[in-house]
Amino acid sequence: MSVLRLAIPSPLRRLFDYLPPRDMNGSEAAGLQPGLRLSVPFGRRKVTGYLVEVCEDSDLPLAKLKHADALLDTVPLVPPTLLQLCDWAARYYHHPAAEVLGAAFPRPLREGKPHQPAGNPGWRLTTRGMGLPVGGLPRSPRQAEALALLQTAPAVSNARFRECGISAAVLRELCSKELVEKCTLAEAPMVPSSNPGLTLNREQAAVLSALLGVREGFSCHLLEGVTGAGKTEVYLQLITDCLARGRQALVLIPEIGLTPQTLDRFRARFNASIVVLHSGLGEAERYRSWEAARDGSAHIVIGTRSAVFTPLRAPGLIIVDEEHDGSYKQQDGFRYSARDVAVKRGQLEDVPVLLGSATPSLESLHNVGTGRYQLHRLRQRAGASALPTIAAVDLRRQALQAGLSGPLLTAIEHRLAAGQQVLLFLNRRGYAPTLQCHDCGWVAECRACDARLTVHRRPACLRCHHCGATHAIPRQCPDCHGASLMAAGLGTEQTEDFLRHRFGQWPIFRVDSDSMQGRHAMGELVAKINQGQPGILLGTQMLTKGHHFPAVGLVAVIDADAMLFSADFRGEERMAQLLTQVAGRAGRAGVPGEVMLQTHYPDHPAVQAMLNVEYGDQARAMLLNRQAAGMPPAGQLMIVRSDCSDPAYGEKFLQTLRDRVALPPGARLIGPLPSPMQRRAGKFRCQLILLAPDRRTVQLATGALVAQAEVMPARHGLKWSVDVDPQDLY
Ligand code: ADP
Numbered sequence: 001m002s003v004l005r006l007a008i009p010s011p012l013r014r015l016f017d018y019l020p021p022r023d024m025n026g027s028e029a030a031g032l033q034p035g036l037r038l039s040v041p042f043g044r045r046k047v048t049g050y051l052v053e054v055c056e057d058s059d060l061p062l063a064k065l066k067h068a069d070a071l072l073d074t075v076p077l078v079p080p081t082l083l084q085l086c087d088w089a090a091r092y093y094h095h096p097a098a099e100v101l102g103a104a105f106p107r108p109l110r111e112g113k114p115h116q117p118a119g120n121p122g123w124r125l126t127t128r129g130m131g132l133p134v135g136g137l138p139r140s141p142r143q144a145e146a147l148a149l150l151q152t153a154p155a156v157s158n159a160r161f162r163e164c165g166i167s168a169a170v171l172r173e174l175c176s177k178e179l180v181e182k183c184t185l186a187e188a189p190m191v192p193s194s195n196p197g198l199t200l201n202r203e204q205a206a207v208l209s210a211l212l213g214v215r216e217g218f219s220c221h222l223l224e225g226v227t228g229a230g231k232t233e234v235y236l237q238l239i240t241d242c243l244a245r246g247r248q249a250l251v252l253i254p255e256i257g258l259t260p261q262t263l264d265r266f267r268a269r270f271n272a273s274i275v276v277l278h279s280g281l282g283e284a285e286r287y288r289s290w291e292a293a294r295d296g297s298a299h300i301v302i303g304t305r306s307a308v309f310t311p312l313r314a315p316g317l318i319i320v321d322e323e324h325d326g327s328y329k330q331q332d333g334f335r336y337s338a339r340d341v342a343v344k345r346g347q348l349e350d351v352p353v354l355l356g357s358a359t360p361s362l363e364s365l366h367n368v369g370t371g372r373y374q375l376h377r378l379r380q381r382a383g384a385s386a387l388p389t390i391a392a393v394d395l396r397r398q399a400l401q402a403g404l405s406g407p408l409l410t411a412i413e414h415r416l417a418a419g420q421q422v423l424l425f426l427n428r429r430g431y432a433p434t435l436q437c438h439d440c441g442w443v444a445e446c447r448a449c450d451a452r453l454t455v456h457r458r459p460a461c462l463r464c465h466h467c468g469a470t471h472a473i474p475r476q477c478p479d480c481h482g483a484s485l486m487a488a489g490l491g492t493e494q495t496e497d498f499l500r501h502r503f504g505q506w507p508i509f510r511v512d513s514d515s516m517q518g519r520h521a522m523g524e525l526v527a528k529i530n531q532g533q534p535g536i537l538l539g540t541q542m543l544t545k546g547h548h549f550p551a552v553g554l555v556a557v558i559d560a561d562a563m564l565f566s567a568d569f570r571g572e573e574r575m576a577q578l579l580t581q582v583a584g585r586a587g588r589a590g591v592p593g594e595v596m597l598q599t600h601y602p603d604h605p606a607v608q609a610m611l612n613v614e615y616g617d618q619a620r621a622m623l624l625n626r627q628a629a630g631m632p633p634a635g636q637l638m639i640v641r642s643d644c645s646d647p648a649y650g651e652k653f654l655q656t657l658r659d660r661v662a663l664p665p666g667a668r669l670i671g672p673l674p675s676p677m678q679r680r681a682g683k684f685r686c687q688l689i690l691l692a693p694d695r696r697t698v699q700l701a702t703g704a705l706v707a708q709a710e711v712m713p714a715r716h717g718l719k720w721s722v723d724v725d726p727q728d729l730y
């Protein structure tokens with residue numbers, strides 16, 4: 001008797017056994033392929049399960065097993081390599097297999113809808129129709145035209161018939177004579193081609209030729225190239241080669257809405273089918289893109305994090321741009337790193353993987369050090385532009401207007417007068433981070449989080465940036481009823497107000513998640529900025545991500561101090577990456593660039609490093625410190641988090657877990673401790689941190705902790721999660 005072992009959407013990290021559907025005979029059942037979807041009863045629900053394997057027997061008595069209701073696919077919809085990838089990810093991240101597999105399917109298929117090939121609907125000749133001579137059907141000119149068209153290709157799409165002015169009615173008449181039949185055209189007939197690229201400089205050419213030398217088989221490469229070095233040009237030329245070999249390229253980028261230029265560059269270079277996958281897509285569009293990637297009609301798949309799980313018919317190359325970017329890590333639910341999954345995928349698909357960044361993560365530099373990745377460097381900017389000069393502005397005892405010092409204001413004026421653009425970086429949206437009573441010191445705090453409320457002016461309200469709660473701005477202090485409430489600290493809205501007042505004759509663009517609502521907002525803004533008129537761009541880190549703004553001559557960091565005193569062990573790395581990326585927006589097209597860092601601590605080592613040491617050397621020094629401290633990427637981390645309406649219960653749960661699990665040698669637990677922001681959206685959060693010298697030990701320890709946690713009762717709405725390779729310790 002065949003038993004079907006399925007992954008079922010459930011919080012449990014185990015598989016479930018079913019008997020085959022009642023209408024299926026034994027040999028059919030034995031031949032079922034992994035990856036097939038089945039509809040099965042689960043508790044009182046009907047759910048979609050994924051076949052993992054067909055077994056001879058079950059650990060449970062067969063009489064206890066339920067029958068699956070129905071087989072949903074005739075062939076597995078995703079290739080075996082992708083199933084292996086999901087299996088690996090479920091094990092590595094200790095996440096329920098069905099949810100991981102779900103990442104490889106669009107929602108309608110996860111929900112058990114039948115698979116419809118997205119191929120073009122069309123018509124082809126029947127055997128009888130093929131017997132007709134060229135110039136047949138002369139008595140009916142419309143039908144004759146249709147026939148003539150069908151005699152030029154194996155099949156013709158409905159769209160093509162419409163273009164030629166042939167109506168569906170004509171085809172139906174031919175169909176009734178059994179001369180034509182309906183079909184789908186599986187693959188786009190398009191043959192991809194590329195427009196000529198730029199003539200590479202010496203460094204770029206060397207990198208490209210090294211990468212072309214390893215185009216077959218798996219290998220992993222880090223392209224460390226300063227901002228504006230022409231990494232994208234290298235990607236494009238590598239993809240040209242990939243397409244010429246009839247293979248597909250998968251390109252991951254951090255955020256598509258923020259970087260419409262990247263897409264434009266791809267579209268301008270290739271006459272090929274490029275599909276885009278990101279969370280902003282409508283369901284139908286997403287499904288079509290997925291299907292095109294799957295059936296091979298898409299030549300280039302560009303997507304954000306989750307696109308790493310897109311099925312590909314003939315992958316040839318995987319690129320992860322801005323590989324250091326934090327958005328590659330999913331921070332809730334299935335907590336995976338798309339960069340790391342991409343590397344694993346390259347290994348399983350046996351294709352090269354290229355990670356690129358001006359500010360590589362310490363993880364990737366570590367992997368270069370251990371020989372897992374090959375390093376390629378671009379040390380110079382492409383074309384004519386040089387790297388910008390960087391200077392600190394000592395803010396001590398300086399008069400500030402909306403956070404801007406005299407020297408900075410003068411520099412802004414000069415640049416505007418010279419017809420250039422200025423980019424001001426302030427990583428705090430809203431008007432002010434705090435509302436305070438000048439009489440008694442009361443501060444507006446969120447009721448649900450351990451956090452202050454941010455003052456917003458447009459629209460006027462107090463908002464929590466952690467749970468989204470919004471309140472009206474009080475007229476008087478709720479504690480002392482005084483009327484001296486004041487907004488303390490600086491946010492982008494406030495600086496914008498000042499800039500409009502002071503530089504009213506120039507356009508001012510504010511770029512943060514409040515001002516950039518809607519899918520096209522960023523694209524429209526980037527288009528305006530790239531007209532090159534002088535003006536000021538003011539924004540949060542949204543402005544720093546990979547943009548190429550040719551007219552920007554001056555970049556200023558309004559509050560560099562905000563980043564100096566991070567408690568997180570990655571704080572220094574993040575600051576160096578962010579500042580280098582911000583600085584990299586300056587002087588990208590010939591205009592000599594200048595960067596000003598406003599700080600009260602010009603002698604702080606991190607500020608000095610920014611001024612005097614290039615990112616690559618800073619990062620390598622930080623890596624040595626991490627290695628000495630046994631912290632990632634040298635040591636490994638995992639966090640078990642609890643989230644509970646009762647603060648004591650969450651901590652007790654983790655304590656019990658800790659007490660009950662015997663750890664493998666070398667593993668060490670810290671905690672349970674309240675998270676740095678303990679209360680968020682009304683829930684109390686605690687964490688247990690696992691430190692281990694290597695991944696194998698993390699895997700063993702995490703397996704033991706998860707197995708124990710799964711059998712422990714969880715009251716008070718307690719939810720727990722595991723985070724392997726966490727990005728943040730909160
Ligand atoms: P990165 O991706 O490394 O930040 P880009 O690929 O965006 O750099 O290149 C920066 C600028 O330099 C772009 O305007 C690009 O067109 C230009 N560029 C890149 N390579 C060359 C080259 N070989 N010759 C001239 N200009 C180049």
Ligand code: ZN
Pocket residue numbers: 437438439440441442477478479480481482
């Ligand atoms: Zn008060």
Ligand code: ZN
Pocket residue numbers: 446447448449451464465466467468469681
């Ligand atoms: Zn809140």
